[in-house]
Amino acid sequence: MNKILVIAEHNGTDINGSTNKCVTCADNIPESEIDVVVFSQKGAALASQAAKIDGVNKVIIIDSDFNEHNLAAIIAPQIVCVAEDYSHIFGPSTTFGKDLMPRVAALMNTNQISDIMGVMNARSFRRPTYAGNAILTVEVIESEKIIATIRTASFAAAGNDNNADIDNVTLDIQLPDHTKFISLQSGKSDRPDLQTAKKVVSGGRALASEENFKIIYDLADSLGAGAGASRAAVDAGYVPNEMQVGQTGKIIAPDLYIAIGISGAIQHLTGIKDAGTIVAINKDEDAPIFEVADIGLVGDLFKVIPELQAALEK
Amino acid sequence: MGKIIVGLKRVIDYNVRVRVRPDGSGVETDGVKMSINPFDEIALEEALRIKEQGNADEVIVLSIGASESQQQLRTGLAMGADRAILVETSTNLDPLSITKVFQKIITQENPNLVILGKQAIDNDNNQTGQMLAALLEWPQATFASKISFSDGKAQVTREVDTGLETIEVTMPAIITADLRLNEPRYVKLPDIMKAKKKPLEIIAFEEFGITPKNTINILNTEPPEQRQKGIMVDNVTALIEELENKGLV
Numbered sequence: 001m002n003k004i005l006v007i008a009e010h011n012g013t014d015i016n017g018s019t020n021k022c023v024t025c026a027d028n029i030p031e032s033e034i035d036v037v038v039f040s041q042k043g044a045a046l047a048s049q050a051a052k053i054d055g056v057n058k059v060i061i062i063d064s065d066f067n068e069h070n071l072a073a074i075i076a077p078q079i080v081c082v083a084e085d086y087s088h089i090f091g092p093s094t095t096f097g098k099d100l101m102p103r104v105a106a107l108m109n110t111n112q113i114s115d116i117m118g119v120m121n122a123r124s125f126r127r128p129t130y131a132g133n134a135i136l137t138v139e140v141i142e143s144e145k146i147i148a149t150i151r152t153a154s155f156a157a158a159g160n161d162n163n164a165d166i167d168n169v170t171l172d173i174q175l176p177d178h179t180k181f182i183s184l185q186s187g188k189s190d191r192p193d194l195q196t197a198k199k200v201v202s203g204g205r206a207l208a209s210e211e212n213f214k215i216i217y218d219l220a221d222s223l224g225a226g227a228g229a230s231r232a233a234v235d236a237g238y239v240p241n242e243m244q245v246g247q248t249g250k251i252i253a254p255d256l257y258i259a260i261g262i263s264g265a266i267q268h269l270t271g272i273k274d275a276g277t278i279v280a281i282n283k284d285e286d287a288p289i290f291e292v293a294d295i296g297l298v299g300d301l302f303k304v305i306p307e308l309q310a311a312l313e314k
Numbered sequence: 315m316g317k318i319i320v321g322l323k324r325v326i327d328y329n330v331r332v333r334v335r336p337d338g339s340g341v342e343t344d345g346v347k348m349s350i351n352p353f354d355e356i357a358l359e360e361a362l363r364i365k366e367q368g369n370a371d372e373v374i375v376l377s378i379g380a381s382e383s384q385q386q387l388r389t390g391l392a393m394g395a396d397r398a399i400l401v402e403t404s405t406n407l408d409p410l411s412i413t414k415v416f417q418k419i420i421t422q423e424n425p426n427l428v429i430l431g432k433q434a435i436d437n438d439n440n441q442t443g444q445m446l447a448a449l450l451e452w453p454q455a456t457f458a459s460k461i462s463f464s465d466g467k468a469q470v471t472r473e474v475d476t477g478l479e480t481i482e483v484t485m486p487a488i489i490t491a492d493l494r495l496n497e498p499r500y501v502k503l504p505d506i507m508k509a510k511k512k513p514l515e516i517i518a519f520e521e522f523g524i525t526p527k528n529t530i531n532i533l534n535t536e537p538p539e540q541r542q543k544g545i546m547v548d549n550v551t552a553l554i555e556e557l558e559n560k561g562l563v
Binding site (some may be wrong): 011071072073076094095096098099100101102103104105106107109110111112113114115124128129130131132133134135136137138139140141144176178179180181182183184185186187195199223231234235240241242247248250255256273277278279290291292293294295296297298299304307308311312 | 326331332334340341408409410413432433435436437438439440441442443444445446447448449451452453454455456457459469472473474475476477478479480481482483484487492493494527528529530531532533534535536537538541543544545546547548549550551553554556557560562563
């Protein structure tokens, strides 16, 4: 029996879809029993949400004022307290999980697998290296706990029709006070979250200004899509960092990805290669993005996008 | 004031098209251009700026790896680091063992701050900073895009999925650098000459008495599945028709 503990990601109000994806990955492991742990401050509603995730055996909720913000230095030692009975401990390969899981592994004196993209068996997994240019198959030796982050773009989200038991747990543990949350500056947007959106429209450097990005947002809105960007567009200050798609930004797998004015650097392609259909619109017919696009259109985005927008709104 | 330690990893250059060896034993490294991991270069640039602003008095660059890593350390010295340490080993150490070497050096050197790149662009692990903070029981501020200091503490803005998060950590601390933290300086020829005279200490990995903990074995390395090139359309009408056929609009 493989006992798997999934660390829930949340924003204090909602469980993040990355948690459902970790559960799917865990479910791919044969003979597994999956528990989810929620670290929260007054998180009863979060625990109820987590208990709905299909495939979950039990939800453990650890409520404490210490857990108001998702600080790795605070959560990691608490995970160690509840880890003993588990063979696998999974967190999402989001900034939350990447910050947290290596700290957990080191506290337990073991190594960690980053970005699991496929399950071979209970101890063997596939993961990308070199910006996705070399895929490793790795195996964790017997006797060692398996601590890993899960590449969320590689797994579908588990459904929400379950009704798992919820266990309230209180830990008697001294937690450090060296780290203090100050603020979170977040671009307010009603658009779908990039990492779970079915459709995503992204813009690149060719948009040439923050103002011009409005045509990307408008197109995204008429498609009900999330809005993303290339690193070049973020570096140029046209859009905030949380919109960056690629190796060091978000790795996404929407059904439809529309890349507008994005040349297609390998680091960007790494972030979208699991997309269902990739559409590329670029005025440079030699842009590398066309090598991976399912549908390509060579043209001036400032002419093509308004035309596309008008046609979609008909 | 105090020391800053920066980790420098020798990796295949950012611009090289990486090729997997046909026998699945890894990636081709023969005759391939090697450089400082770009995130580590950003980490070093930040350390140098912190020193230049009077918030540190020594910057030490540390590499753990093969003898050839001296090249990257010399580049680090040319950028402006004061001295370098190479912990030499010909084996590919696991991240936890690398972290334990860092821990030992840090215990000897007693720095006020350690800045690492958030990940190395070869194995893309994104682990060492977090592991090091755990072993030292220090605070960590990963994915940093801005660092400032007041009241003996560091205020660090982090690039997270939801935006920009700012946290405050006591010192000493571990910070890992993200892309937008700064733009590293170019090395000038006179600095390269000067760097040759700066101290570079080489210590054998074996001297640390750390037994490598190879808990994860690599069974195979293969190239990724390639996406097939699709079709080109001539105009918006044809594009919409294709999308409608796929049920996407």
